[in-house]
Ligand code: 4AD
């Protein structure tokens with residue numbers, strides 16, 4: 001017996017193999033049965049012809065239920081009609097477990113029902129494809145930063161300070177002290193950059209945001225590179241190269257998954273460096289010219305604003321130099337203009353919104369101290385962060401890319417809830 005997986009099937013054309021599978025779907029007539037089989041590595045059709053197998057095997061195929069688990073044995077054949085390119089002529093079936101009344105049937109289900117059954121919904125062809133694309137983005141991220149001399153650093157998740165403002169914190173107790181779940185590892189990454197030069201983190205972050213949109217999760221994963229001796233301009237170059245690399249890797253290594261999702265590839269194939277850039281001032285002007293009369297200089301952009309701006313490009317676009325008042329305390333002001341900072345948000349095309357936030361960081365001790373005071377932050381909690389500016393302070397920059405929004409954009413799925421295995425949303429902690 002040759003035991004294999006669906007992914008390895010191309011190596012076994014015209015050979016007899018055995019695969020452990022689940023039955024995703026089934027269709028049968030008096031003479032033939034078609035089983036849509038999945039094993040985690042992929043999907044393949046199994047064909048059982050009554051005249052070619054024992055009566056017992058044919059009856060097993062006819063009576064098998066959705067999501068039952070089996071060992072199937074059969075001959076692998078090329079099949080030009082299937083997107084995967086192969087099928088199995090099944091000779092034998094061994095039922096491992098008979099599944100009864102699987103709740104997710106091939107008919108349409110509502111979103112809340114599917115979300116309540118996320119632990120099972122993950123098995124679907126569509127969710128499988130999204131998770132494979134997420135995995136490819138994770139793989140390509142490590143590859144990109146390793147190839148470019150970055151060291152992976154893991155900042156803590158339990159923290160005593162708030163990098164991105166104090167309103168969206170998950171508070172908890174750390175024995176007798178107050179603690180928070182990390183909103184961003186950035187401040188720790190700045191310390192790491194002073195030790196290792198170029199670093200990146202990749203971990204979960206938490207925002208107690210009361211936002212219920214297609215772009216917001218309560219728990220999401222962020223990639224946060226931080227670079228010593230790097231200023232605003234060079235920071236943007238790293239971002240556009242990294243994002244382009246992700247797009248190319250997904251196009252190259254996830255063709256089947258993109259096809260399953262019906263993704264418009266032409267939109268992704270266009271992505272290349274350099275990305276267009278506009279300043280916040282230009283963005284305000286653009287919005288005024290395009291019917292957004294209410295927005296004023298100093299206001300933050302909402303989803304409709306970002307989408308309007310993004311729609312005038314077919315590439316991700318950097319919006320740079322936001323007003324100082326809109327951004328966190330650590331951002332370096334523009335040397336020519338104190339009312340804007342050396343920052344950029346990267347807005348993805350097709351309405352997927354901001355996928356990166358980044359900036360040059362303040363490296364002057366006195367100035368940073370002043371900014372902390374203006375933001376009414378506790379200087380004791382930030383003592384260590386200030387000390388980074390007392391011992392060989394250098395210009396440095398970094399950014400954070402939201403994994404789930406990037407997965408949503410590249411997969412072409414509407415809502416971030418489908419881009420993470422078990423989404424934590426405003427009203428959802430189950431399953
Ligand atoms: O713009 P943000 O808040 O930036 C930071 O946290 C910086 N400290 C990063 C840095 O410079 N090291 O978040 C960065 C990115 C956003 O652009 C977005 O892609 C994602 O994280 N993000 C979210 N994704 C899903 N749900 C949420 N609630 C998110 N909030 C931010």
Ligand code: MG
Pocket residue numbers: 345354356357
């Ligand atoms: Mg942001």
